[in-house]
Amino acid sequence: MSRILLGVNIDHIATLRQARGTSYPDPVHAAAVAEHAGAEGITVHLREDRRHIIDRDIYLLAKTLKTRMNFEMAVTDEMLDIACEVKPTYVCLVPEKREELTTEGGLDVAGQMGKVGAAVQRLDEVGIKVSLFIDADKTQIDAAVEVGAPLIEIHTGCYADAENEAEEAKELARITEMAKYAHSKGLIVNAGHGLHYHNVKPIAAIPELYELNIGHAIIARAAIDGLATAVKDMKQLMNEGRRGE
Numbered sequence: 001m002s003r004i005l006l007g008v009n010i011d012h013i014a015t016l017r018q019a020r021g022t023s024y025p026d027p028v029h030a031a032a033v034a035e036h037a038g039a040e041g042i043t044v045h046l047r048e049d050r051r052h053i054i055d056r057d058i059y060l061l062a063k064t065l066k067t068r069m070n071f072e073m074a075v076t077d078e079m080l081d082i083a084c085e086v087k088p089t090y091v092c093l094v095p096e097k098r099e100e101l102t103t104e105g106g107l108d109v110a111g112q113m114g115k116v117g118a119a120v121q122r123l124d125e126v127g128i129k130v131s132l133f134i135d136a137d138k139t140q141i142d143a144a145v146e147v148g149a150p151l152i153e154i155h156t157g158c159y160a161d162a163e164n165e166a167e168e169a170k171e172l173a174r175i176t177e178m179a180k181y182a183h184s185k186g187l188i189v190n191a192g193h194g195l196h197y198h199n200v201k202p203i204a205a206i207p208e209l210y211e212l213n214i215g216h217a218i219i220a221r222a223a224i225d226g227l228a229t230a231v232k233d234m235k236q237l238m239n240e241g242r243r244g245e
């Protein structure tokens with residue numbers, strides 16, 4: 001049984017900093033703590049409105065991370081320019097609306113193949129591995145393969161936001177089926193959004209999943225128990241889930 005990796009999204013460390021315009025808490029410090037606690041990667045989302053992660057964070061993390069950066073961004077020329085300058089290990093292309101509270105759905109790759117394909121090619125040319133943040137949807141998976149992305153990240157928001165056990169089971173079944181399908185097409189399959197300490201194990205149990213990107217729940221737990229403990233506890237649950245415990 002292969003390991004399931006944890007990418008810690010530190011966006012909401014920066015949310016706390018931006019709330020008062022202070023220099024603390026520093027996402028660069030948080031990333032070092034998360035890595036020391038066992039995170040296999042660090043995810044950061046540089047949004048157009050810079051509501052949390054700011055450009056300074058990206059450039060410093062590029063110099064200081066011991067694991068690797070998963071740079072989440074919208075498909076815009078501004079972000080492509082930054083990504084090609086910073087050259088993170090991964091770029092995850094996500095949909096973005098200024099008015100959204102958080103990411104609301106997966107990227108519509110099938111509806112914009114030319115734009116996404118050009119972004120994938122430009123990032124690939126500078127050695128960046130591109131992941132596409134998509135819904136658990138066959139059409140979107142096929143489109144991801146067609147545009148040449150080596151990875152996808154399945155949006156687990158519908159699973160996390162399910163209003164009852166029946167809906168949660170239906171969404172889990174859909175994610176399970178689509179992870180298997182995407183893996184069969186040669187994609188590296190990650191997953192994330194809305195995962196927390198009480199819903200992560202069934203997702204971690206899906207054998208085709210390579211990495212889970214988890215942020216809000218870990219940072220929220222860190223406010224109570226500390227970031228190192230929050231990361232270690234999440235990894236333990238993920239490993240238990242992967243072992244079927």
Ligand SMILES: CC(=O)[C@@H](O)[C@H](O)COP(=O)(O)O
Pocket residue numbers: 009011012045072094101102103133192193194213215
């Ligand atoms: C794409 C995704 O689900 C998250 O990684 C994203 O970062 C959510 O946006 P916020 O971090 O701004 O909530």
Ligand SMILES: NCC(=O)COP(=O)(O)O
Pocket residue numbers: 009043153191192193194195213214215216217
């Ligand atoms: N791509 C998902 C991610 O990085 C973290 O999402 P969340 O756990 O903050 O909802």
